[in-house]
Structure formats: structure tokens, C-alpha cells
Amino acid sequence: MEKLIINGGKRLNGSLDVMSAKNSILPLLSASILTDEEVVIHKCPEISDVESMIKILMKLGVDVKREGSDIIINASTINSCLIPTELAGELRSSIFLLGSIIAKLRCGQVAYPGGCDIGIRPIDIHIKGLKELNIDIREEFGHIVCDGENMKAADIILDIPSVGATENLMMASVFTEGVTVIRNVAKEPEIVDLQNFLNLMGADIRGAGSSVIFIRGVKKLHGVEYTPIPDRIVAGTYLIAGAMCGGKIELSGVVSEHIHSLIAKLTKTTCNIEVKNDKIKLYSNGDLRAIEKIETMYYPGFPTDLQTQMMAMLTTASGTSVIVENIFETRMREVPEFIKMGADIIVKGRTAIIHGVKRLHGADVVATDLRGGASMVLAGLRAEGVTTVRELRHIDRGYESIEKCFESLGADIRRMN
Ligand code: UD1
Numbered sequence: 001m002e003k004l005i006i007n008g009g010k011r012l013n014g015s016l017d018v019m020s021a022k023n024s025i026l027p028l029l030s031a032s033i034l035t036d037e038e039v040v041i042h043k044c045p046e047i048s049d050v051e052s053m054i055k056i057l058m059k060l061g062v063d064v065k066r067e068g069s070d071i072i073i074n075a076s077t078i079n080s081c082l083i084p085t086e087l088a089g090e091l092r093s094s095i096f097l098l099g100s101i102i103a104k105l106r107c108g109q110v111a112y113p114g115g116c117d118i119g120i121r122p123i124d125i126h127i128k129g130l131k132e133l134n135i136d137i138r139e140e141f142g143h144i145v146c147d148g149e150n151m152k153a154a155d156i157i158l159d160i161p162s163v164g165a166t167e168n169l170m171m172a173s174v175f176t177e178g179v180t181v182i183r184n185v186a187k188e189p190e191i192v193d194l195q196n197f198l199n200l201m202g203a204d205i206r207g208a209g210s211s212v213i214f215i216r217g218v219k220k221l222h223g224v225e226y227t228p229i230p231d232r233i234v235a236g237t238y239l240i241a242g243a244m245c246g247g248k249i250e251l252s253g254v255v256s257e258h259i260h261s262l263i264a265k266l267t268k269t270t271c272n273i274e275v276k277n278d279k280i281k282l283y284s285n286g287d288l289r290a291i292e293k294i295e296t297m298y299y300p301g302f303p304t305d306l307q308t309q310m311m312a313m314l315t316t317a318s319g320t321s322v323i324v325e326n327i328f329e330t331r332m333r334e335v336p337e338f339i340k341m342g343a344d345i346i347v348k349g350r351t352a353i354i355h356g357v358k359r360l361h362g363a364d365v366v367a368t369d370l371r372g373g374a375s376m377v378l379a380g381l382r383a384e385g386v387t388t389v390r391e392l393r394h395i396d397r398g399y400e401s402i403e404k405c406f407e408s409l410g411a412d413i414r415r416m417n
Helices: 024-032 048-059 094-105 123-132 163-172 187-202 230-246 256-267 304-312 336-340 370-382 392-396 402-409
Strands: 003-007 013-018 039-042 063-067 070-074 106-112 136-138 143-147 153-157 179-183 202-206 212-216 223-226 246-250 272-276 280-285 292-297 320-324 345-350 352-356 364-366 384-391 414-417
Touching: 003 370, 013 230, 024 048, 024 094, 024 187, 024 230, 039 136, 048 063, 048 094, 048 352, 063 153, 094 106, 094 123, 094 143, 094 163, 106 153, 106 352, 123 136, 123 163, 123 384, 163 179, 163 187, 163 212, 187 202, 212 292, 212 352, 223 402, 230 256, 230 280, 230 304, 230 370, 246 384, 256 272, 256 304, 280 320, 304 320, 304 336, 304 352, 304 370, 336 364, 364 370, 370 384, 370 392, 370 402, 370 414, 384 392
Parallel strands: 013 246, 039 223, 153 179, 292 320, 364 384
Antiparallel strands: 003 384, 003 414, 039 070, 063 070, 106 143, 136 143, 179 212, 202 212, 246 280, 272 280, 320 352, 345 352
């Protein structure tokens, strides 16, 4: 089993270029099967969630190649609408494939999806929306079996603005005659990215970024070359690392607007942040002030995917901070790992109260999920002494060579078997 060994306490200095967002690439890969022409997606990091999605597409008969950081997809050879059970279990985003597979082949079958085990993560909103498009859906032996022969445009209201359900329904209705309206949709930048991508392929979609999306069905989509938006969560993770360890970090290839809520919080902790075009510079002396309250919210609120990294940071900020997790009910599972390192955190339901301590000390900890895992690395970088982080498979789902990135910034970190 691989582990990271971190000798903490080093300042971080240097620059990083941010790759395309995992949470854009996954739906875009799914949308790529909607045409028989070639699709090229640029600047894709080598992370296991993307590789799992590629494996699923290949099982469906889709031709997928990687050339450096480009992924090239040709779905003219697709021959199955059955998402393989063993692969679907690895990746929650396999559910996003359902919409595009039904749109393309008028049928689809998938096992209940996997992914980070944070909270209950039901798929009822996806299923309800697909049913409103007049797709016949049965549940058989842990599988969702869909028949889309009689699909019809519909006016759908989502119970909550689910990112995945919004994306799934946008893809499902792309060829459906008439105008499909989806209300109370997610407004995340990845939704706008999917709309831009599909429209470049010839789709007719408006409204992404607002709370209503209109999809006028078209007959056919064509190939496209596309660079997805930069990964705001990866960018945010490195900024938080810089803030807590002290030093000077410059990120390039970022859309600062996408992490406005984070920048606003970091500037409250004594960090100095400069934004210019696609660059963000952060200066920090590592002596941070507590943040009175952070509540995770749908975009443009504070992202749940940066919540645990903030918790790592606030463990050593002077004063008391409060974090409320509103999106996923069990996203506080890394707290015992922080406590092993000397943190003082009390959790009550969805709220964590963090009393800043003077220092963290190295410990043997495990990554509990993707973002929790990244947060353990951050805590290890700040701690005095040696930290070992295990279960790296979680971190590798969304961060490309996390140890190399931090090493290039001056951290003492290595991956070992
Ligand atoms: C996406 C992101 C994930 C991020 C999350 C919230 C991808 C690949 N993943 O996940 O990184 O943490 O958005 O920003 O883009 N829900 C239901 N029923 C459903 C669907 C969702 O109750 O059918 C609930 C979930 O349990 C959760 C909330 O809605 O409490 C938000 O989930 P959702 O926006 O769907 O997250 P994902 O698309 O899975």
C-alpha cells in the first residue's frame, strides 16, 4: 500500500499551473458520446476518476485515447447501453452517463453508483427528472433499467439544485423534440462549461449559470475540441496550503471568480491575495486568524469540496472558528484524524467548532475520502514532525501527483510503498 511521508513545517514558495476541472471533465466525457465525430478534451490531469470514466466508455465500445494531457473520444463504435457494474461502483459520476446514453441509444442500464462515501447521496432527483422526460425506468436487482423510446420534452423542477442531476438531464434531453425546461438547477461553473461544450457541438441550450435551463432538441451533434474550466477545488486546495504553511504561491490558469467565496475568507485570515487575469498570488506568514463562521452552500456559496481543507487550516488559526456543512451530512469524518495530530475540534451534527491550537504534531493518519485526504496532507505539511498519510487511492481520484506539486513548492513530501 502506498503512503505519503511528510516532514512538516516547511514554507511553500513557487508556482503551479492548474489543470482542467475533474468535475467538468467527467460530464464532458459523458457528453462526448452524443456525437459520432471525434471529440478532443484538453488539459486533462491523470487522476483515477477520469481514468475510471475512460474505462467505462471503452467498455461501451467507445474509442478513447490519451495523448499527453489530451483525451480523444470517438463514440461512432459505441455498441452497448449497459454501464458495467464493477466499474460503476468505482465512480458516482457513472450515473451522469445514463442521460447521454439514453439520449444516444434510447436505452440505458446502470448499477447504483459509487464515488466518495459522504452522506447518503441518493439519486432520486436524477430518476425523477428522467421519468418526467417520459423515460420508462425500472429498478431490477440493484440496477436501474431505462427505456427512452418514448422520450418527450418536459418542464421539470428539481427538488434541490443537484449538480449531477442538472448535468444528467441536460444531456438526456439534448435530442428530444421541443423545448425541455429544467428549473431550480445547480448554478456551478461546471454546468456553464457543459452548456458551452454542448452548444459548440451544435446543441441549443440556454440559461446555465441561472436557475432555469432551456434545452431545444436538435437532430445531431458534431465533434469539438475543448479546454474545460480550470479546477477551482484543486486551485483552492493549493491556496489554502499556502495560507497555512506560509510563503508565496502563484497559481496560473485559474478563474478567480470561481473561487471568490474562498478568496473572501482567506483575506480575512491575514493572507494577502492578488488577482490578475488568470493568475492568483497569495502571500502568507502562516500566522492566521480564526474565521467566525463558514457555511457550505450551493454555488456561488462556499463549496463543500473545500470545507475540510479549511478545517485543516483553521486547526492552527488563533481563536475559535465554526464550520457548518449544509450539503453532505457526514462530511466531517476526518475530524478524528485531525485530533490525532493535536487539533481541538468538537463536532455536533453538521457543525464543527475549531479552537485553534499553537501547533499540530505529526501522526499516522488515513485519507477518509478525496477532499478529506487532501486535508490530511495539508495538516501534515503544517505539522511539526513526520506525518504518514495512508489510503492514497482517495486522494489520487482528484489530485494529479499531489506529492510532486507540493515538492515543487518546497515541501518535504514523498510517496512510498
Ligand atoms: C457534485 C460534485 C461533488 C460536489 C457536489 C456538491 C461532480 C462529479 N461531483 O456531486 O464534487 O461535492 O456536486 O457541490 O461534479 N441529492 C439528492 N438526490 C439526488 C442527488 C443529490 O438528495 O438525486 C443530494 C445529495 O445527497 C447532496 C446534495 O443533493 O446532499 C448535492 O448533491 P449533488 O449536487 O447532486 O452532488 P453530485 O452531483 O453528486
